[in-house]
Amino acid sequence: MMNMRSLLTLPVFLALIRGTKGQNPTVLLRPNFPQVYVGDDVTLICNREGGSKPTIWYRDGKVQESYQDYTMLLTAVTPENNGSYKCVQDNQKSDPFTLIVLELEPHAQLSPSVGGAVMTKGDGRNLVLQTDDDLKDWACYVLRGVRTFSLGLDINKEMKRAVIFAELKEAERATFWCRNRKTQHRSNAVTLKMTELMVMLVPPAAPVLQGEPVALRCVVWGGPKLEKVVFYKNLKEIISSSKGTYDINNATQDDNGKYSCHATYRYTHISAGAAEKEGDSDLQELKVIGGPAAAVISGSAKSLQCSCPRCPKICTSCHWYHTLSNDPQSHRRLPENGMSVTPEEEGEYSCRFDCGNGFSRLSDRYSYKAQPAEFGGLLYILVGGAALIILLCGTVWMLKRRKQGGSDIQESKQGKDKDMLISLNFEQREYF
Incomplete structure (x- = not known):
């Protein structure tokens, strides 16, 4: 037998059931990025508990006829994808979701060590993460279907990069990315697809x-x-x-x-x-x-300059990078933040501009090698120094020769005087 409290609770419970059944759908973004960057693959999900999957999608009030499923996959997005998105299920319309694509690059780079975007079923590959900050604060994730999973991150402190192992499991496609847990900055997203x-x-x-x-x-x-x-x-x-x-x-x-x-x-x-x-x-x-505006590198071996004519005005500071010629993955940020830098180590130099929420594209790489002119100048100095030493040695030797020659003349004169004195003494003895 129900007590009075149960009788009071039952109408509330039934109202909740009816409210859930008639609930309007909600547009969700997956991966749930705080900022969406140009080139990202993102999925909009029309989520309604108890709703049917046949879905009508709208962007800025216009029906998107090519999308009829409860998910809308947008590949390599650009500012042309910006707009207000709504979905309808069972005549229930969602609130608008505003998509804004930043025409910038994210704060970190994630890229396959080898291969492209397609893998065979059961295969996997390494993705390399490179950042300007400490890797210990970074974590990586994968979106398979509509579910997100955490991934292990193998950090190499000496190389200043980290590696994650990317596999699709049973998914037809998966999107991988990494995020800084402190700053919420993230890497670009890499999408891999499966074929059988x-x-x-x-x-x-x-x-x-x-x-x-x-x-x-x-x-x-x-x-x-x-x-x-x-x-x-x-x-x-x-x-x-x-x-x-x-x-x-x-x-x-x-x-x-x-x-x-x-x-x-x-x-x-x-x-x-x-x-x-x-x-x-x-x-x-x-x-x-x-894509985003690209920085431009110019100058000579003595001084390199970085500029970005197409960048927004908020892009003020400049970041410089050095890459070893024999290791393209050794992407290291230099401490300089000015518009110019003097190359010191052999390798390739590049630059980009910091725009707050992201970066400009990297400039082309400038290859720096030891300059023959500098070596030639050093050679001239060494040859000049050697010539000076030879000249000094020659001068000392000549002075010694002259001194030795004067001594020989004096000794010869003294010897002649001595012989003459002996001869005079002998003649005197004969005379007496």
Whole structure:
């Protein structure tokens, strides 16, 4: 038998059930970045407890017909993706979610040690994290589907970088990033995709920037000999060759599209008479974006200058970096913050501007080597010093010769006088 308290609680409980069932959906951002940077892959989720998955998406009041699932995947975002997003499920409309994409680069760099954006099922690879600050305050994460997981971080203090092992598990795609737990600064996001096919079209893992070269690789699992490769763009053949790479020397937005390849191959390293095989790859999206403004490095071996004509006015301080020529991963920040620097160590120098919430793009690298002119000047000094020493030694030797010559003359004169005196004495004795 219910008591009075239970009878009072029951209506409240039933009201909560009815409220949850009729709850409006909410637009969620995944990964839940505090700032979204140009080039990020992000997902908007229309989240409604008890709601149906068929979803209508709006941006700035216009229906987005290409998105009908409860998730909206936005790849390599730019300021063109800025706007107010809403979703509708069961005639229930969400509150607006405002997406703002910063045309800057984040505070740290995450990049694959090898390979591109596509991996075979069950495979994994290392991602390298490089930051300007202490790595001990950083943590890394992965978004698989709509769930986020923490990852282990292996820090190398001597190299000033850290490594995480990236694997997809059972997900078709996953996004990896790292974050500073104190400052909340984060790295760029790296998205890796899975394929179960023998043939893979592999685009680069980093966003493709306008004007830069890009290579799309057609790779076959197991590394067989490629007999023929046909590349396609939006299902139309664009090139056929024996090479496994389709090169774009100067990427533009005209190169945007979905690419694939068809490979004919033989496993000749297993058997010289291996049978010919062929297969198709998955479709892979290539999206060329403008990217943040890039710093410009100029000058000579005696002084390097950094500028950024396209940067916002808030970009005031400059950061300088040094990279060893034989180790591209040895990205080390220099203590200088001014607009110029004097190179001292051999290697490559680059710079970028600090814009508060992010950075400009890095400048091109300036390669510095020991200058022959400086070595020549040192050689002249050494030769001049040696000549001076030889001259001093010669002068001392001449003075000694002169002194020795004067002594010999004096001794010869004294000897002649002595002989003459002896001769006179002898003559005197004969006379007497």
